Amino acid sequence: MRRDQLLFAALFALGVAILGSMWLGTTRSLAQSPPPANAPMLEITVAGQAEGVIRIALRPDLAPAHVERVVALAERGDYDGVIFHRVIEGFMAQTGDVQHGREGGERGMAGTGGSDLGNLPAEFSDEPFVRGTMGMARAQHPDSANSQFFLMFDAASHLNGQYTVLGQITEGFEVLEAIKRGRGPNGAVQGEPDVMQSVRVVR
Numbered sequence: 001m002r003r004d005q006l007l008f009a010a011l012f013a014l015g016v017a018i019l020g021s022m023w024l025g026t027t028r029s030l031a032q033s034p035p036p037a038n039a040p041m042l043e044i045t046v047a048g049q050a051e052g053v054i055r056i057a058l059r060p061d062l063a064p065a066h067v068e069r070v071v072a073l074a075e076r077g078d079y080d081g082v083i084f085h086r087v088i089e090g091f092m093a094q095t096g097d098v099q100h101g102r103e104g105g106e107r108g109m110a111g112t113g114g115s116d117l118g119n120l121p122a123e124f125s126d127e128p129f130v131r132g133t134m135g136m137a138r139a140q141h142p143d144s145a146n147s148q149f150f151l152m153f154d155a156a157s158h159l160n161g162q163y164t165v166l167g168q169i170t171e172g173f174e175v176l177e178a179i180k181r182g183r184g185p186n187g188a189v190q191g192e193p194d195v196m197q198s199v200r201v202v203r
Contacts (some may be wrong), residue, residue, distance in 0.1 A: 030169055033125055034173075036061050040071060041202040042134075042167065048194030049180040054151070054172035056134050063123035063166040064147065066136050069172035070166065072169060073115055073147055079199035084179055085110035087194075088187035093157060094137055095178045095196055103195045107123050114146030121166060129159040132176070134167030151176055 035057040042056040058068040073079055078098040085101050086094040099113025100106060122142040129135060129152055137148035145164060153176070169176065182189040 001124070023109065031124050032133070032165075034132055035059055035168065040067070041170075042070065043076065043198075043200045043202055045197045045199075046084075046175050046194055047087075047197040048192065050175050050194050051171055052175035052178075053176050056151075056167040057170050058134075058167045059127070059165065062127055063136070065120050065162045066123055066164050066166040068115065069115075069120060071118065072197045074201050078147070079196055081195060081197070082194045083110060083189070083193040085182075085189060085193060086150075086187045087182045087189055088153075089180055089181050090118035090152040090154055091187070092135075092152050093176065094148060094150040096137065098147045101148075111116045111148070115150065117146065119143060120164075123166075123187045124161050124163070125165055126161070127165040128155070128157065129163070129165065130155045132169035132173060133165055134169070135159065136164040136166055140162065141196070153177070158159075172192060 039059045042058055044054045044056070046052060046054060058067045058070065073163065079096065081103045082095055082098055082101045083103055084093050084095045087099060094111070095101065097110050097113045098115050100109035101111065101113065120143065131152055131154050133152040135150050135152065136145040137150055138145040151169065180189055180194045
């Protein structure tokens with residue numbers, strides 16, 4: 001083999017190695033760390049176009065105050081009957097407005113309310129937003145999360161470090177995928193949205 005052919009082969013191999021390491025790094029960055037063995041589980045029974053149970057391993061190791069808030073609201077029954085008011089294909093399904101998002105409530109107000117508890121300080125982490133991540137919704141201010149949360153259909157790196165990760169779906173991805181989608185850039189659900197029939201905490 002000529003010297004120029006050897007040089008080309010060496011450079012090609014180096015390029016493949018570099019690209020491979022970059023791909024592996026990207027793949028690793030999209031993987032979430034495992035939840036603690038004793039993490040509480042959230043069980044959401046969904047009714048409507050989607051039917052079934054979504055189980056989420058909560059992450060008190062990442063966001064203790066946010067997990068405590070969701071657990072408290074679930075145990076009070078506040079999430080029961082709350083709709084998925086904002087659902088964007090390829091992005092996420094948002095719910096949890098216990099003030100204005102109840103089934104049969106004033107639909108135009110859904111997504112604007114919270115609970116009777118105070119807003120939460122941000123608990124941002126290095127955990128990435130990937131398919132199945134449970135994140136806490138907020139307004140423009142980082143410390144404005146209250147009761148609303150969203151479930152990811154796919155990865156969204158632009159959310160990393162900007163929103164609080166507080167859980168990861170372990171079962172019920174098929175239920176998540178079946179949730180009725182909204183329309184327009186805001187993903188507002190028209191007609192009859194899917195609803196969290198019940199939300200329970202399993203310890």
